[in-house]
Amino acid sequence: MSKVPFYSILLPTYNERENLPVVVALIEEYLNDKPHEIIIIDDNSPDGTQHVAVELQHQLGPERIILRPRSGKLGLGSAYVHGSKFARGDFIIIMDVDLSHHPRYIPSFIEKQREGDYDIVTGSRYLPGGGVAGWNLKRKIISCGANYLTQLLLRPPISDVTGSFRLYRKSIFDQLINACTSKGYVFQMEMIVRAVKAKLRIAQVPIIFVDRLYGESKLGGQEVVLFAKGVLQLTFLD
Numbered sequence: 001m002s003k004v005p006f007y008s009i010l011l012p013t014y015n016e017r018e019n020l021p022v023v024v025a026l027i028e029e030y031l032n033d034k035p036h037e038i039i040i041i042d043d044n045s046p047d048g049t050q051h052v053a054v055e056l057q058h059q060l061g062p063e064r065i066i067l068r069p070r071s072g073k074l075g076l077g078s079a080y081v082h083g084s085k086f087a088r089g090d091f092i093i094i095m096d097v098d099l100s101h102h103p104r105y106i107p108s109f110i111e112k113q114r115e116g117d118y119d120i121v122t123g124s125r126y127l128p129g130g131g132v133a134g135w136n137l138k139r140k141i142i143s144c145g146a147n148y149l150t151q152l153l154l155r156p157p158i159s160d161v162t163g164s165f166r167l168y169r170k171s172i173f174d175q176l177i178n179a180c181t182s183k184g185y186v187f188q189m190e191m192i193v194r195a196v197k198a199k200l201r202i203a204q205v206p207i208i209f210v211d212r213l214y215g216e217s218k219l220g221g222q223e224v225v226l227f228a229k230g231v232l233q234l235t236f237l238d
C-alpha cells in the first residue's frame, strides 16, 4: 500500500488576531482524518497575533502547530517561501487567514489532487460554482483587471491567476519558488504562470471567496503596480 500523504498548511498572518483561532479550529475540523501540520508565519503583527499563535501551539502541541515568525512585514509571497522551508509535508496548502478561504474546501483540493495525481490544484473564483461575496466595486475591478491583463498577455489555461488558495506537491513548490522573483501579492500569478510554462499538471476547483469580517486587506496601490510590472516581465520570459 502506498504511504499516506502528509499535508503542511501554511498560514501567513498580519493582524489576524480574531481570525487565526477560527481558521485553525476549522482546519482541525475538516482535516481531522488526515496527517497534517499548520505552519504560522506571523510578521510581528502589531495586534498581537503571535500571542494567539503561541496559545494555539500550547493547546494543540508543537507537532501540529509550528511557529515561524519574522521580525517585520516582509510581504505575502516571501512569507510562503519562508514557511515552506520548514514544511515536512508531501503537499503544501496555502491559504489566507481571514476566512476568505474557508477550510471546508480543503478536502476538495485533496480529492482533486488524488483524482489525477496533479502537481498543483488551484482554487478559482471564476469557474462555475465559484465566486466572490462582499467585495466593493473597486476591489472587483482590481481582481478582474489583474486576471484580464494576465490572460491578454500570457493566456494561461487557468481562470484565476491571482487566487491564493492552492495545493502544491512539495517538490514542485520548491522548484517553482526557486525561479520566482516576486515578494508580494504578484507571487501567486508568477508561480502559476511559471507552472504552466513548465508544463506541470494543474487542476482547478471552484471556491467562493468571502470578504473578511475582521481587520483590513493589505492590498494597496503599490501591489497593483508591482502586479502589472510582474505580468510584463513574464510576458518577455522565454
Ligand SMILES: Nc1nc2c(ncn2[C@@H]2O[C@H](COP(=O)(O)OP(=O)(O)O[C@H]3O[C@H](CO)[C@@H](O)[C@H](O)[C@@H]3O)[C@@H](O)[C@H]2O)c(=O)[nH]1
Residues within 6 Å of the ligand: 012, 013, 014, 015, 016, 041, 042, 043, 073, 074, 075, 076, 079, 095, 096, 097, 098, 100, 143, 162, 163, 164, 165, 185, 188, 212, 216, 217, 218, 219
Ligand atoms: N506574514 C505575512 N502575512 C501577510 C502579509 N500580507 C498579507 N498577509 C496575510 O496574507 C493573507 C491575505 O491578505 P489580505 O490582506 O487579506 O489579502 P486580500 O486583499 O484579501 O487578497 C486576497 O485576494 C487576492 C486576490 O484577489 C490574492 O491575490 C491575495 O493573495 C489574497 O488571497 C492574510 O492571511 C494576511 O494576514 C505579509 O506581509 N506578511
Ligand SMILES: [Mg+2]
Residues within 6 Å of the ligand: 096, 098, 100, 212, 217
Ligand atoms: Mg483578505
